[in-house]
Amino acid sequence: MNDPRDLQPAARSAEPGQEIERLIQLLARLPGLGPRSARRAALHLVKRKDALMVPLAGAMAEAVEAVGICSTCGNIDTSDPCHVCSDPRRDHSMIIVVEDVSDLWALERANDAGGSMNALYHVLGGTLSPLDGIGPDDLSIPALVDRAQDDAVSEIIIAVNATVEGQTTAHFITDRLEGADVAISRLAHGVPVGGELDYLDEGTLSAALRARTKL
Amino acid sequence: MNDPRDLQPAARSAEPGQEIERLIQLLARLPGLGPRSARRAALHLVKRKDALMVPLAGAMAEAVEAVGICSTCGNIDTSDPCHVCSDPRRDHSMIIVVEDVSDLWALERANDAGGSMNALYHVLGGTLSPLDGIGPDDLSIPALVDRAQDDAVSEIIIAVNATVEGQTTAHFITDRLEGADVAISRLAHGVPVGGELDYLDEGTLSAALRARTKL
Numbered sequence: 430m431n432d433p434r435d436l437q438p439a440a441r442s443a444e445p446g447q448e449i450e451r452l453i454q455l456l457a458r459l460p461g462l463g464p465r466s467a468r469r470a471a472l473h474l475v476k477r478k479d480a481l482m483v484p485l486a487g488a489m490a491e492a493v494e495a496v497g498i499c500s501t502c503g504n505i506d507t508s509d510p511c512h513v514c515s516d517p518r519r520d521h522s523m524i525i526v527v528e529d530v531s532d533l534w535a536l537e538r539a540n541d542a543g544g545s546m547n548a549l550y551h552v553l554g555g556t557l558s559p560l561d562g563i564g565p566d567d568l569s570i571p572a573l574v575d576r577a578q579d580d581a582v583s584e585i586i587i588a589v590n591a592t593v594e595g596q597t598t599a600h601f602i603t604d605r606l607e608g609a610d611v612a613i614s615r616l617a618h619g620v621p622v623g624g625e626l627d628y629l630d631e632g633t634l635s636a637a638l639r640a641r642t643k644l
Numbered sequence: 645m646n647d648p649r650d651l652q653p654a655a656r657s658a659e660p661g662q663e664i665e666r667l668i669q670l671l672a673r674l675p676g677l678g679p680r681s682a683r684r685a686a687l688h689l690v691k692r693k694d695a696l697m698v699p700l701a702g703a704m705a706e707a708v709e710a711v712g713i714c715s716t717c718g719n720i721d722t723s724d725p726c727h728v729c730s731d732p733r734r735d736h737s738m739i740i741v742v743e744d745v746s747d748l749w750a751l752e753r754a755n756d757a758g759g760s761m762n763a764l765y766h767v768l769g770g771t772l773s774p775l776d777g778i779g780p781d782d783l784s785i786p787a788l789v790d791r792a793q794d795d796a797v798s799e800i801i802i803a804v805n806a807t808v809e810g811q812t813t814a815h816f817i818t819d820r821l822e823g824a825d826v827a828i829s830r831l832a833h834g835v836p837v838g839g840e841l842d843y844l845d846e847g848t849l850s851a852a853l854r855a856r857t858k859l
Contacts, residue, residue, distance in 0.1 A: 456700070482707065
């Protein structure tokens with residue numbers, strides 16, 4: 430057996446080429462992928478060039494061209510105003526206020542399932558967080574106040590997350606909307622459909638008890 | 645409040661446009677990303693068009709062009725033969741047999757850290773698995789037997805995973821290499837560096853005991 434110490438070290442590591450290294454680094458910046466899983470994903474892509482990497486690169490290039498942010502509500506879509514804002518069959522008197530586009534998509538999935546409001550949306554772009562330096566001007570709150578002045582709008586449904594930051598933001602928005610002639614509501618708290626009481630926290634359970642409905 | 649039931653359902657959901665939908669579907673095929681996290685990743689990409697999506701699409705397009713599989717060892721690289729196989733400072737008398745390119749990369753990281761063999765590699769492309777219909781011909785075993793006939797090769801180090809499939813494959817390879825004039829070895833079993841005995845399984849502990857080294 431040759432002693433490996435007799436050999437000079439290799440000029441560079443066998444870890445991919447520069448191209449793959451760069452691919453790994455960029456993939457690692459996706460949420461849900463760390464450095465390890467980014468390497469795995471890159472390998473997966475390289476092994477499935479024609480079946481996956483080519484179409485994915487194409488889909489991204491297309492999305493870069495086609496997709497933008499709706500100047501009215503902050504939704505991400507291929508048209509501006511987005512197809513929700515420009516849909517005449519929507520109820521334009523109600524605006525559902527969400528933290529993020531992902532929340533809008535989640536509510537629209539409920540809408541597709543027949544359970545939602547078919548209303549308009551307003552994406553805040555986050556929650557108030559003084560510690561992170563995120564104040565009212567960093568969120569799309571002034572634009573919401575403007576929209577609320579519109580006579581056509583009669584109700585604002587605040588659908589922020591039930592976290593401390595979300596609730597702080599909800600209070601702030603309620604204050605700022607005081608002058609506007611709109612009803613303000615928030616999502617109900619309660620037991621998730623399909624949820625087991627045993628696994629729920631006390632806060633949810635007592636909220637569900639307080640908001641009990643007659644059968 | 646308007647009754648939403650008075651309104652006709654929206655023509656299509658607000659969930660992205662077709663472009664984003666396709667991006668989500670393709671991202672969901674990456675290992676480590678499910679449908680939910682793929683949606684999150686797509687949103688992340690769309691929000692960071694210039695900082696992330698454009699470079700990532702570019703990096704993929706580049707990798708599609710540049711990267712291929714080494715016809716000698718099965719490594720993934722920008723040249724064929726890959727830079728490991730074509731590196732004259734490598735020890736060309738030793739071939740380390742691995743299941744997958746990711747294992748090759750892992751061993752090369754050990755190499756960079758100064759602890760590996762600076763040898764050549766051979767990527768099998770998996771392990772024998774009769775239940776999944778993976779037989780010897782589906783792996784790069786004939787090519788390995790060919791390489792072992794080369795007079796320059798004196799040792800084959802079998803570095804497959806310490807799983808049942810890996811060990812079965814190792815036995816099979818050992819049988820097939822019987823005629824060749826090479827030493828065959830496998831990775832040592834033992835306590836991982838930094839590992840705590842308390843958390844190790846009995847198999848590893850008794851292997852480490854049997855293979856104890858004198859101080």
